[in-house]
Amino acid sequence: MAAFALIWWAASVLTDNPLLLPSPQAVSAAFAGLALDGELFTQSALSVVRLLAALLIAFAIAAPLGLAMGMSKRFEEFVDPVVELLRPISGIAWIPLGLFIFGVGQSLPIFIMAYTATFPVLIGTVSGVKSVDRKLVRAAETMGLSQSAIVARVVVPSILPALLVSLRLGVASAWTAVIAAELVGAPNGLGYAISWYREMLVTPKMIAFIAMVGVCGYFCDLALRLLAARLTPWAPGAEARR
Amino acid sequence: MNARLLRMATLPVALIALWEALGRALGGPRTPLPSKVAGEAALLIMSGDLPAALAQSLGRVFSGFAIAAAIAIPLGIAMGRLRAVERNLDPVIESFRPVAAIAMLPLAILWLGAGSGAAVMLVAYAAFFPILIHAVAGAKGVDANLARAAATMGVSGATLARSVIMPAAMPQIAVGLRIGLAVAWTAIVAAELAVGAKAGGGASGGVGQMMFAYYAYSIELNRIIVCMIAVGLVSLALDRLMRFALARAMPWIET
Amino acid sequence: MTIDLQSVRKEFVARDGARTPAVEDVSLTLGEGEFVVIVGPSGCGKTTVLNMIAGLERPTAGAILADGRPVTGPGVDRGVMFQDYALFPWRTVAENVAFPLRFGPAGAGLSGAAIGDRVDATLTLVGLAAARDKYPHQLSGGMRQRVALARLLSYEPKVLLMDEPLAALDAQTRTILQDELLRIWGQDGPAASRRTVLFITHAIDEAVFLADRVVVMSSHPGRVREIVPVDLPRPRNDATRADPDFQRIAQHIWSLIKNEAYRAATS
Numbered sequence: 076m077a078a079f080a081l082i083w084w085a086a087s088v089l090t091d092n093p094l095l096l097p098s099p100q101a102v103s104a105a106f107a108g109l110a111l112d113g114e115l116f117t118q119s120a121l122s123v124v125r126l127l128a129a130l131l132i133a134f135a136i137a138a139p140l141g142l143a144m145g146m147s148k149r150f151e152e153f154v155d156p157v158v159e160l161l162r163p164i165s166g167i168a169w170i171p172l173g174l175f176i177f178g179v180g181q182s183l184p185i186f187i188m189a190y191t192a193t194f195p196v197l198i199g200t201v202s203g204v205k206s207v208d209r210k211l212v213r214a215a216e217t218m219g220l221s222q223s224a225i226v227a228r229v230v231v232p233s234i235l236p237a238l239l240v241s242l243r244l245g246v247a248s249a250w251t252a253v254i255a256a257e258l259v260g261a262p263n264g265l266g267y268a269i270s271w272y273r274e275m276l277v278t279p280k281m282i283a284f285i286a287m288v289g290v291c292g293y294f295c296d297l298a299l300r301l302l303a304a305r306l307t308p309w310a311p312g313a314e315a316r317r
Numbered sequence: 318m319n320a321r322l323l324r325m326a327t328l329p330v331a332l333i334a335l336w337e338a339l340g341r342a343l344g345g346p347r348t349p350l351p352s353k354v355a356g357e358a359a360l361l362i363m364s365g366d367l368p369a370a371l372a373q374s375l376g377r378v379f380s381g382f383a384i385a386a387a388i389a390i391p392l393g394i395a396m397g398r399l400r401a402v403e404r405n406l407d408p409v410i411e412s413f414r415p416v417a418a419i420a421m422l423p424l425a426i427l428w429l430g431a432g433s434g435a436a437v438m439l440v441a442y443a444a445f446f447p448i449l450i451h452a453v454a455g456a457k458g459v460d461a462n463l464a465r466a467a468a469t470m471g472v473s474g475a476t477l478a479r480s481v482i483m484p485a486a487m488p489q490i491a492v493g494l495r496i497g498l499a500v501a502w503t504a505i506v507a508a509e510l511a512v513g514a515k516a517g518g519g520a521s522g523g524v525g526q527m528m529f530a531y532y533a534y535s536i537e538l539n540r541i542i543v544c545m546i547a548v549g550l551v552s553l554a555l556d557r558l559m560r561f562a563l564a565r566a567m568p569w570i571e572t
Numbered sequence: 573m574t575i576d577l578q579s580v581r582k583e584f585v586a587r588d589g590a591r592t593p594a595v596e597d598v599s600l601t602l603g604e605g606e607f608v609v610i611v612g613p614s615g616c617g618k619t620t621v622l623n624m625i626a627g628l629e630r631p632t633a634g635a636i637l638a639d640g641r642p643v644t645g646p647g648v649d650r651g652v653m654f655q656d657y658a659l660f661p662w663r664t665v666a667e668n669v670a671f672p673l674r675f676g677p678a679g680a681g682l683s684g685a686a687i688g689d690r691v692d693a694t695l696t697l698v699g700l701a702a703a704r705d706k707y708p709h710q711l712s713g714g715m716r717q718r719v720a721l722a723r724l725l726s727y728e729p730k731v732l733l734m735d736e737p738l739a740a741l742d743a744q745t746r747t748i749l750q751d752e753l754l755r756i757w758g759q760d761g762p763a764a765s766r767r768t769v770l771f772i773t774h775a776i777d778e779a780v781f782l783a784d785r786v787v788v789m790s791s792h793p794g795r796v797r798e799i800v801p802v803d804l805p806r807p808r809n810d811a812t813r814a815d816p817d818f819q820r821i822a823q824h825i826w827s828l829i830k831n832e833a834y835r836a837a838t839s
């Protein structure tokens with residue numbers, strides 16, 4: 076890590092063009108300045124809140140749909156073709172049409188992220204339901220549980236670890252998509268800030284915001300891992316994760 | 318079997334019919350319709366515009382992907398097998414990994430201009446991480462007894478890496494390559510879109526730029542949808558191609 | 573509770589229409605409080621018979637009666653202990669044992685505290701009180717087996733159906749658990765206080781040690797070869813294993829399945 080900083084510093088001295096490659100000190104100073112006047116956090120908060128809203132939407136759609144698709148072969152045959160037709164079209168490819176429909180604002184990034192996160196969660200849920208241990212369901216049947224109790228007490232806890240993993244995948248790809256969406260079609264947020272400071276040619280601040288994309292992405296993933304350790308203490312590796 | 322096909326076709330057909338009917342009944346002259354999308358698709362293909370744009374995007378994807386694989390596979394194997402390498406590189410890798418590739422785009426444009434260079438760099442950056450992570454995991458997961466067996470036969474060092482570690486890690490690396498290629502294709506569309514939006518003008522080209530131009534300059538929604546479908550089809554085709562290539566190159570693994 | 577199997581036949585039909593006859597013409601009665609053990613080579617239909625009694629599979633032909641009424645599906649009067657235990661990995665030991673009481677009809681009308689008491693008592697019975705808050709993946713094979721037994725006992729089914737419950741254990745643990753199983757079943761008490769048990773194993777010595785009667789099955793398709801009464805005195809203990817009668821009965825059962833076992837092992 077220290078070697079990396081050293082190389083960066085040497086490169087910035089050699090290129091001698093703060094517009095192209097500002098020194099590590101300049102970037103740290105910009106980072107500190109943006110943090111002090113709060114701009115760093117307001118822009119990050121906007122993007123992260125959009126991410127959370129989109130995740131809620133994606134989860135509300137994908138989890139019940141995936142549960143139904145995993146439990147009913149017929150329902151899956153009915154719905155799956157539409158899923159498979161839409162899935163290869165990345166969320167990012169929806170940006171131009173989304174811009175036309177939603178305009179520049181909050182809705183576009185949320186739509187793009189929710190769309191992006193829906194597929195991993197859906198697929199994780201369906202495959203989770205399909206791999207529920209048949210024996211556990213049978214065991215619950217011999218104890219006289221009703222069908223709905225079996226779903227709530229056996230199927231849902233069984234798929235929870237897979238669901239949380241797919242949620243992490245969803246967050247990772249949604250986070251990429253939101254930066255793209257904000258770069259093009261939002262009046263604020265991290266992606267917007269990056270492109271704003273590029274146009275202003277304030278490279279240190281631009282790099283500071285790029286770094287913030289990484290920081291927020293890292294902490295979102297960490298939060299999900301902690302949540303997983305909390306919700307699924309029985310899952311393999313849960314102890315190591317805590 | 319036929320009943321099953323019927324069930325599978327019902328929803329897509331119904332949705333497309335509903336779109337066409339509602340669009341005709343309620344929409345204005347700009348409202349996209351499936352029939353118009355089909356017509357525009359034919360036009361864009363015949364005129365050569367769409368194939369040219371796709372070819373340009375694909376060219377960038379292949380270059381960026383090749384660069385990523387050429388760096389990530391040897392690096393990943395070194396990190397997976399040599400503690401010292403991993404200890405030193407892991408913090409750097411882990412601090413860059415959560416930075417979404419698209420966020421790097423402005424920096425890439427700054428360094429390499431709004432043309433192919435920036436796009437290729439972005440693709441390489443995006444594809445690098447999944448390939449690397451899987452290569453590390455694959456190299457670490459190699460059955461210790463295989464390496465020991467090779468050692469008893471006097472094989473070590475670079476020969477060991479090439480003849481034992483790499484093939485044994487290949488199933489994991491193959492997964493990384495598939496994910497990497499999919500990510501690369503998403504990244505190129507994003508890069509071209511953003512370049513189109515931010516750098517203005519037709520400097521960059523590619524299917525992403527084409528879509529953005531139809532939004533920003535001529536508002537042709539039908540053509541945007543043609544491009545979206547093309548993006549989806551290429552993404553499917555790339556994955557098939559990758560699986561086919563991997564299966565041919567490595568008949569002993571399952572993809 | 574008594575269980576009656578009358579000329580039961582079971583044929584599995586695969587998706588492509590292929591038929592596997594698994595069980596052919598099995599007639600068998602489990603008397604009240606009786607400990608019956610099924611032995612037979614792998615694939616002879618032992619699990620299929622047990623699953624049909626549990627109501628998890630429907631017979632293709634014939635009838636299965638529980639206290640004279642036809643079995644139509646799973647019910648809390650017939651509890652199952654599955655071969656690999658089927659413990660819920662997301663629930664601790666105590667939570668697994670409480671599961672049928674909290675979420676099934678067997679616990680209806682029981683307060684939370686009453687369920688807790690029952691769980692504690694059952695865990696003490698199987699010697700697991702100290703492990704109550706562990707997850708299944710933190711337990712040894714023998715402990716998991718005890719959890720499964722405790723979960724089965726906790727809701728007091730009238731018939732205990734046990735599918736090779738001791739198969740995965742090492743020889744010592746197995747011997748200890750055989751003794752404990754008989755103690756919990758009530759071999760020291762009056763016959764009237766015992767539950768009806770159907771127990772599956774492929775170990776002949778285990779069958780003879782536990783059973784009132786041993787049902788020897790043969791395969792392709794699965795049939796009852798012979799029902800061997802075991803009139804060794806109860807309570808049984810280490811001395812039983814050394815009893816010449818024990819050896820004689822075990823020898824007899826081995827002679828019944830020997831040929832088939834050799835064929836299965838060499839094919």
Ligand SMILES: Nc1ncnc2c1ncn2[C@@H]1O[C@H](COP(=O)(O)OP(=O)(O)O)[C@@H](O)[C@H]1O
Pocket residue numbers: 584585592593594612613614615616617618619620621794
């Ligand atoms: N669900 C099933 N579908 C098709 N065949 C089955 C099924 N379950 C069991 N069988 C077949 O029925 C026969 C008896 O199986 P099983 O009762 O599991 O034997 P055992 O428990 O004695 O080893 C075997 O030939 C097995 O392959």
Ligand SMILES: [Mg+2]
Pocket residue numbers: 618619
């Ligand atoms: Mg069996």
